[in-house]
Amino acid sequence: MSKTGMNRRQFMDTAGRTVAGTALVLSGTSMAAGAAAAARSVDNRVAETLLRMTRLLFPHESISNAVYGEIVASLDKRAGDSADFKSLLEDGVAALDRARADTWLKLDPDDQVAVLGEQEGTAFFKEMRTATVRQLYRHRELWKLGGYEGSSVEYGGYLNRGFDDIDWLPEA
Amino acid sequence: MANSYELSDDSVVVVIGSGAGGGTLANELAQKGIDVVCLEAGGRLGLSDIVNDEDEMSGKFLWFDRRIGEGVADPHFPVWTCKTVGGTTMHWTGVALRMQEHEFRTGAVYGGVEGATFLDWPLTLEELEPYYARAESQIGVTGTHGMPFLPESNNYKVMKLGARRLGYKQFSTNNLGINSVERDGRPACQQIGFCTAGCPIGAKWSTAFSEIPSAEASGHFELRTRSMVVRINHDSTGRASGVVYVDGEGVSHEQKARIVCVAGNSVETPRLLLNSESALFPDGLANGSGHVGRHYMRHMAQAVFGLMPGPVNFHRGTQLAGIIRDEQINEPERGFVGGYNMELVQFSMPVLAERLGAGGWGQDYAAVMEQYDHFAGMLIIGEDPPEASNRITLHPTEKDHLGLPVPVVHYDFHENTRAMSEHAAAAGEAVYQAAGAERTFRTGVSASSAHNMGTCRMSERARDGVCNTWGQSHEIDNLFISDGSQMTTGGAENPTLTIVALVIRQAEFMARQMAAGVL
Numbered sequence: 001m002s003k004t005g006m007n008r009r010q011f012m013d014t015a016g017r018t019v020a021g022t023a024l025v026l027s028g029t030s031m032a033a034g035a036a037a038a039a040r041s042v043d044n045r046v047a048e049t050l051l052r053m054t055r056l057l058f059p060h061e062s063i064s065n066a067v068y069g070e071i072v073a074s075l076d077k078r079a080g081d082s083a084d085f086k087s088l089l090e091d092g093v094a095a096l097d098r099a100r101a102d103t104w105l106k107l108d109p110d111d112q113v114a115v116l117g118e119q120e121g122t123a124f125f126k127e128m129r130t131a132t133v134r135q136l137y138r139h140r141e142l143w144k145l146g147g148y149e150g151s152s153v154e155y156g157g158y159l160n161r162g163f164d165d166i167d168w169l170p171e172a
Numbered sequence: 173m174a175n176s177y178e179l180s181d182d183s184v185v186v187v188i189g190s191g192a193g194g195g196t197l198a199n200e201l202a203q204k205g206i207d208v209v210c211l212e213a214g215g216r217l218g219l220s221d222i223v224n225d226e227d228e229m230s231g232k233f234l235w236f237d238r239r240i241g242e243g244v245a246d247p248h249f250p251v252w253t254c255k256t257v258g259g260t261t262m263h264w265t266g267v268a269l270r271m272q273e274h275e276f277r278t279g280a281v282y283g284g285v286e287g288a289t290f291l292d293w294p295l296t297l298e299e300l301e302p303y304y305a306r307a308e309s310q311i312g313v314t315g316t317h318g319m320p321f322l323p324e325s326n327n328y329k330v331m332k333l334g335a336r337r338l339g340y341k342q343f344s345t346n347n348l349g350i351n352s353v354e355r356d357g358r359p360a361c362q363q364i365g366f367c368t369a370g371c372p373i374g375a376k377w378s379t380a381f382s383e384i385p386s387a388e389a390s391g392h393f394e395l396r397t398r399s400m401v402v403r404i405n406h407d408s409t410g411r412a413s414g415v416v417y418v419d420g421e422g423v424s425h426e427q428k429a430r431i432v433c434v435a436g437n438s439v440e441t442p443r444l445l446l447n448s449e450s451a452l453f454p455d456g457l458a459n460g461s462g463h464v465g466r467h468y469m470r471h472m473a474q475a476v477f478g479l480m481p482g483p484v485n486f487h488r489g490t491q492l493a494g495i496i497r498d499e500q501i502n503e504p505e506r507g508f509v510g511g512y513n514m515e516l517v518q519f520s521m522p523v524l525a526e527r528l529g530a531g532g533w534g535q536d537y538a539a540v541m542e543q544y545d546h547f548a549g550m551l552i553i554g555e556d557p558p559e560a561s562n563r564i565t566l567h568p569t570e571k572d573h574l575g576l577p578v579p580v581v582h583y584d585f586h587e588n589t590r591a592m593s594e595h596a597a598a599a600g601e602a603v604y605q606a607a608g609a610e611r612t613f614r615t616g617v618s619a620s621s622a623h624n625m626g627t628c629r630m631s632e633r634a635r636d637g638v639c640n641t642w643g644q645s646h647e648i649d650n651l652f653i654s655d656g657s658q659m660t661t662g663g664a665e666n667p668t669l670t671i672v673a674l675v676i677r678q679a680e681f682m683a684r685q686m687a688a689g690v691l
Contacts, residue, residue: 147545151224157362
């Protein structure tokens with residue numbers, strides 16, 4: 001995997017994946033259709049761009065688009081509550097689209113990541129990064145992926161559930 | 173049985189704040205038969221209100237009233253303290269360390285450090301030792317007075333391996349105000365791992381569940397919650413006469429007082445004195461020296477992580493149950509004065525994701541987060557030099573929801589802190605490398621501080637500080653500073669045990685003076 005992002009094959013694999021039980025229905029042609037359909041404040045094109053951006057900010061191959069779609073939905077809700085925030089998102093997407101000859105969504109994944117890197121200092125990038133990191137790693141699917149077990153008091157803590165079970169450390 | 177005092181009762185001691193300082197002081201006085209009214213700005217949580225959810229608990233007990241940060245302090249949330257019965261003892265990690273002998277004599281020992289306002293305390297470690305012992309016994313601190321150390325967690329075992337291989341000698345699972353055995357009506361630790369979200373079983377000490385109930389049982393104590401003190405009044409001779417507070421319904425009251433003790437933590441305490449200016453005290457109450465709000469100290473505080481080759485599951489267990497003390501010494505050859513302690517730390521996945529890399533993102537970041545359960549971690553706490561320009565002031569125009577000037581928290585790093593921070597991060601990474609880490613990470617020093625001290629400091633001479641060896645203000649005999657604001661220096665140790673020891677001693681002095689008719 002290149003250090004600038006997914007390669008094209010990985011991108012397409014991820015785009016084709018669907019997850020059972022999700023509220024967002026994904027079409028075969030656009031992985032962002034679900035998120036776009038739910039968007040009420042920003043238009044479909046902006047929602048698709050934001051969805052792709054959240055995934056490139058913190059790419060987890062085995063995490064469904066539905067999870068990233070939830071982040072876009074909450075961004076969309078904030079845009080509905082604040083005209084300033086809506087402009088921030090729309091202007092930010094416009095800046096991504098101006099960075100190369102083609103619109104951002106049409107670019108190769110490596111180029112998409114490169115453009116994000118160029119935008120790192122912008123308020124739009126910082127908002128997107130903060131919103132994504134906060135919401136993504138509060139999601140139970142990420143907890144499962146990373147092995148974080150969450151609330152423990154109802155199980156009697158970890159005193160008898162592995163707080164000291166490390167068995168692979170060498171002797172001093 | 174809880175008491176109820178009249179607002180006009182000027183025989184009571186008014187204690188502002190119910191945390192490590194205020195809660196302990198109030199109980200000490202009440203147990204001696206002295207009547208106390210304790211005014212707490214926050215509400216009251218019971219054990220059943222505590223859940224293993226950091227976001228939910230933050231919402232329940234953090235101090236969110238507006239503060240403005242300047243310098244390197246976070247502009248919107250510069251200080252991380254609590255607004256609740258028990259104060260920041262609801263949130264604290266339980267680390268209960270005594271300061272070292274030389275840390276009380278920094279004026280003499282560190283020499284002149286340019287830009288820093290190091291000063292000797294008007295108090296030695298030797299004088300404070302009996303009170304440290306009392307505090308440890310009262311709180312129940314592991315590794316002291318017969319209370320066993322907590323057992324070794326996975327995270328600690330990694331730290332210990334690295335420490336051993338580097339030749340460090342002084343490591344343990346730390347001195348913690350967390351029961352390792354059932355004691356004082358509280359259960360033993362179950363390694364729940366959410367210490368800073370509040371201990372849901374009460375194994376971790378908090379004044380909310382120990383001192384406050386004890387005081388209420390004494391018959392000499394009344395706690396009024398949702399009572400924000402906005403001004404301290406004085407009479408024509410300059411003696412404190414009472415306090416004005418706003419209750420939960422927004423109604424103002426004045427409670428008369430024989431003695432006033434301020435324990436609002438290091439932002440609210442100086443803020444209250446500054447807001448209590450009058451014709452007699454034009455620069456703020458007890459601020460003739462100009463030191464109220466100044467010499468604001470944090471700790472050099474940063475986390476270092478090791479990404480290990482196998483699972484650690486560091487979330488399983490008491491958050492700070494480990495320490496390496498070897499670097500706590502003062503050794504200027506390292507390039508800075510003062511020392512630091514390397515303390516075990518674990519973070520939940522949401523917190524680690526936010527704190528791991530300032531602004532980090534992308535393929536590598538995500539790949540690292542997928543290995544959450546391979547993380548080992550430590551929090552390094554080091555001595556912060558006091559500076560006159562690091563201070564709490566009142567904003568000239570911005571007002572809060574009560575119409576009071578918003579506090580401004582100005583904090584810049586001293587060169588000493590930068591040098592110490594670099595050394596400490598390298599040392600922490602060396603521990604994890606020695607233990608076999610594949611990668612190490614350092615977070616850099618935090619912009620929002622949970623350790624805040626020194627803003628109404630003790631001094632021998634009135635011109636150098638705000639209060640004397642008893643925490644009694646130099647200018648007003650019946651006005652006391654009863655929290656970490658009185659600390660002349662911050663040392664390399666978490667402040668809570670020192671605050672508790674100081675107010676136990678302060679209570680003895682106050683009681684003696686009251687019995688003698690002096691106060």
